Amino acid sequence: MTSQDNELDKIRKLCDQAGMKLTPQRLEIFKELLSHEDHPSAELIFTKLRERLPTISLDTVYRTLASFDELGIIKKLNISNARTLFDTNIEQHHHFICTKCKRVEDIHWPDFDKANLPESVSALGSIQTRHLELHGICNQCLNKKNKG
Amino acid sequence: MTSQDNELDKIRKLCDQAGMKLTPQRLEIFKELLSHEDHPSAELIFTKLRERLPTISLDTVYRTLASFDELGIIKKLNISNARTLFDTNIEQHHHFICTKCKRVEDIHWPDFDKANLPESVSALGSIQTRHLELHGICNQCLNKKNKG
DNA sequence: TTCCTGATTAGGAATTATTCTTAATTAGGA
DNA sequence: TCCTAATTAAGAATAATTCCTAATCAGGAA
Ligand SMILES: [Mn+2]
Ligand SMILES: [Mn+2]
Ligand SMILES: [Zn+2]
Ligand SMILES: [Zn+2]
Numbered sequence A, B: 001m002t003s004q005d006n007e008l009d010k011i012r013k014l015c016d017q018a019g020m021k022l023t024p025q026r027l028e029i030f031k032e033l034l035s036h037e038d039h040p041s042a043e044l045i046f047t048k049l050r051e052r053l054p055t056i057s058l059d060t061v062y063r064t065l066a067s068f069d070e071l072g073i074i075k076k077l078n079i080s081n082a083r084t085l086f087d088t089n090i091e092q093h094h095h096f097i098c099t100k101c102k103r104v105e106d107i108h109w110p111d112f113d114k115a116n117l118p119e120s121v122s123a124l125g126s127i128q129t130r131h132l133e134l135h136g137i138c139n140q141c142l143n144k145k146n147k148g
Numbered sequence C: 001t002t003c004c005t006g007a008t009t010a011g012g013a014a015t016t017a018t019t020c021t022t023a024a025t026t027a028g029g030a
Numbered sequence D: 001t002c003c004t005a006a007t008t009a010a011g012a013a014t015a016a017t018t019c020c021t022a023a024t025c026a027g028g029a030a
Helices: A003-017 A024-034 A042-050 A058-071 A110-114 A139-147 B003-017 B024-034 B042-050 B058-071 B110-114 B139-147
Strands: A075-077 A085-087 A094-098 A104-107 A125-138 B075-077 B085-087 B094-098 B104-107 B125-138
Touching (some): A003 A024, A024 A042, A024 A058, A042 A058, A104 A125, A125 A139, A125 B094, A139 B125, B003 B024, B024 B042, B125 B139
Parallel strands (some): A094 A125, B094 B125
Antiparallel strands (some): A075 A085, A094 A104, A125 B125, B075 B085
């Protein structure tokens, strides 16, 4: 059993539990997501997918990604005010964002994930998730600067 | 000398340093920002401002807020994929965001601001700012739920 | 099988936040 | 006063996302 089969089992179960049909479109969007390790946009998924599924519509991609987000299969990100990105990695992690080239890299920091929040925070409400954004200049952009 | 005079001095100096004229529009937008302790949108500033400056244009508000952001007078926030919010508080701080009502509250956590980042992070590039987003349900929404 | 029903989709129109274009206005310096 | 560069108002344009609707699909009942 390949790792993809494993993932396909997962989506079948999740759709079933949610009472959502696993249509060919949903299945293909899911498979396309599997081939992206990073943070694709709906537009990118749509464009790639159209190569082998020419009749897919952008609306279906948006709708399906929203459903997948609700099911917890992917995560919608709000890290730029341009297009929404989707995270194919649902493990708890954070992000580094290059202010020059907008590159988004995963950051893992389990010690921080476990750290207690200040007391003043619990006074605001019930906290469910924490997400750290580190902004700066990535190495690639730093190199360009030094050379150019 | 009132606290507002103090702030007005600040904007005069900053505009001067940046070689940017302090036009009546920019001054009024700045004064309007002073009256918002929270995270107003460009639209809100525009609407409020139009009451006493009926000819102001939305474009000028957007342009000026972008300039103020570049000068470091305010901070553009990307916490939702709806309208951009601007932070009138430029001191280092973080945010709690209610997933129900979209309320945005400031969080101060100086110990975290001083904490060293993991080594793997410095390998990605040069970090300039850190911004933590805590997502959850605010007390007001929790109360509504219990009552309703 | 055939019919019915509800879910889903494709396609395009609509929405909406933001930016762009352009002509008019402003203010300061020669 | 005249010139020039910066800035503005107004509305058009852009672009990401959502909405609308008719067509398609799939599963169950008859
Ligand atoms: Mn990620
Ligand atoms: Mn704030
Ligand atoms: Zn970069
Ligand atoms: Zn709330």
